[in-house]
Amino acid sequence: MKYNTILFVFLLVMVSCGQDEEEVYTDFEISFEQPANFPATTYDFEDNPITTDGFILGRKLFYDNRLSLNNGISCAECHNQSHAFTHHGHDLSEGVHAGVVGTRNSQPIQNLAFLEDFTWDGAKEMLFDQPLIPITEEVEMDETMENVIAKLKEDSVYQELFTAVFQSEDAINSVNLLNALSQFMGAMVSSNSKYDKYVRGEVGGSFTDLEKEGLALFQQKCANCHSGELFTNQEFINNGIGENSSLPDETGRARINSPNPFATVEELKTRDDYYQFRVPSLRNVIKTYPYMHDGRFVMLSKVLDFYDDDTYPLITKMDNLDSRLIQTNSNGEEILGIPMTEGEKVAILAFLETLTDNEFINDERFAKPN
Amino acid sequence: MKNLRKWAFLALTTTALISCNNDDDSMGNENEGTHVSAVLKFEHSLGLGDEFTLTDSEDNQQNLELTKFKFIVSDVKVTTTNDEVVALSNNDAAELIDLANADETDVVRMYLTGIPEGSYKSISFGVGVSQEVASGSTENQIKLMELAEQDSEDMVWSWNPNSYIFSKIEATNLDVTTTAPTNLQIHVGNKGGVDGFRTVELIFPETLTIASKISPSIHTNVSIEKLFTPDAPGIEVAYDAIGAHGGTDDASINFSDNYANIFEIEHLHPNEAAINLEDVEMDNHAHDDEDSEDSHSH
Incomplete structure (x- = not known):
């Protein structure tokens, strides 16, 4: 029944030419809130606004093993919520290949919307394309973006979700995948210690x-x-x-x-x-x-x-x-x-x-x- | 039930798309399909597997066999004879020119669509991806990222702020007796404060007419050796001065500058019959080179 409701809403969105509709298919809403004591954001809200359905798609991707070679692991493998999205006690982490570890300690995924650059060495200056690193690194997920996209395209649920979020036909592509992940990660603000x-x-x-x-x-x-x-x-x-x-x-x-x-x-x-x-x-x-x-x-x-x-x-x-x-x-x-x-x-x-x-x-x- | 839902979705999607489609295809194309406004034909001076000779930093001649040559084209613009500049979207006009996809005459074709009908005097394009584009709208990078991600991210530096590799040239050193550095491997991007993005402008030898009934082609020579030995005022670069062998920023800059030097329009084929993008994509690069003399205009 829930699935029917979701589908129905997507159809409505499509028919009404992709204007923002009520997000009636979720029991929560995501809206980015600036904590009173925090600095200004760096996240590009104009390019990729954070929406509830974009967040949900990004979350689904974050927890999906299909982002890795042979569908071995998801992002959450090394980013556990219980440890502020780090790898519970690991110094370095195994990727998809047994016995092969990376070279850096898994960093928390929190407050990324405020950061100037990403990773231990600042390899990326936009949250948008940071996931290219873990997805393609041999010691991490060792997958190609082309393969990830091909796998997601086989899944009709993803087709519907991408189309609903990005409001275009055939919306599963690398840019939209990264933008969905960005919306999820960008919304992850830790400000209530x-x-x-x-x-x-x-x-x-x-x-x-x-x-x-x-x-x-x-x-x-x-x-x-x-x-x-x-x-x-x-x-x-x-x-x-x-x-x-x-x-x-x-x-x-x-x-x-x-x-x-x-x-x-x-x-x-x-x-x-x-x-x-x-x-x-x-x-x-x-x-x-x-x-x-x-x-x-x-x-x-x-x-x-x-x-x-x-x-x-x-x-x-x-x-x-x-x-x-x-x-x-x-x-x-x-x-x-x-x-x-x-x-x-x-x-x-x-x-x-x-x-x-x-x-x-x-x-x-x-x-x-x- | 599940199938029914799927069909209902498809049907509604189709309806939605049709009703939402703001038909901008005003290029006067009466046929179904996307009219190719013009074809940029890159004829390379070398093919993969060809041998060539370069000078190293100790003035020795090195014999090399070309194994890879590819570059990203972005920010294509054409200028009318009235000096109006028409910028083509990177989601349409960006391309990866890869010698591995060349025909038997070392030609790689790039199909331009959506150029308004009219008279044009020049074309310009970027080799690589400008920092402005790479750090700008993500929606405008959908095609660029797909191009870069082909062949296992062959044109991606995932650990660099500007993810795009602009160009690659690689060659095997055939001179086994040399003590000099071995193979050629130069990858250009915007890395470590050295931005290798360069814009190339090519003036047409005569006015190029864009019209729905034709798909003219711009036959352009790509002189690969000129990356190292450019025409004046370009600065020569020893083949081992950059890349794998620990180079200098100056050599990298000179090498990048030389990209603007390697392109030269040979001639136009102004009146070639109209083609559709969908047709040429189907027999991708399987074209015979129809360099018939009568269509030349030097």
């Missing part, structure tokens, strides 16, 4: 003394880079994370910025953007373990130990180590990292806990549809 309620003065936003102390310390020690309400300045920096000997081809941002598409690792090592990575957002950071571009730190406390640099793991000083991580003590000696006492780390960790947004993590609109 305890911290958000605290800064907005809302119910549920009262901080303990320890959390308040942690916030003050965070602002003093961390917010140079993890700045603003997205908790990232969106820069690419070398944060002192040393080379990973098991990933010898990793060059960070250098590969993206080099004009030479065939540049060797040795050539890229000479660039001043070698091993630079995106300063990640810290929203839902408790849920997105493990940490760093290659997921090498399982515990958030280890991340603080790393930046503190007193104990293992230590900061690696390459020539382009970010200057904010190099300080001089009163004896004129160079100190790497960010000095923190053990007590300060406890407070900072308590504050970071407040960045967890359980409403986002449990929002059924973002979950796999039945």
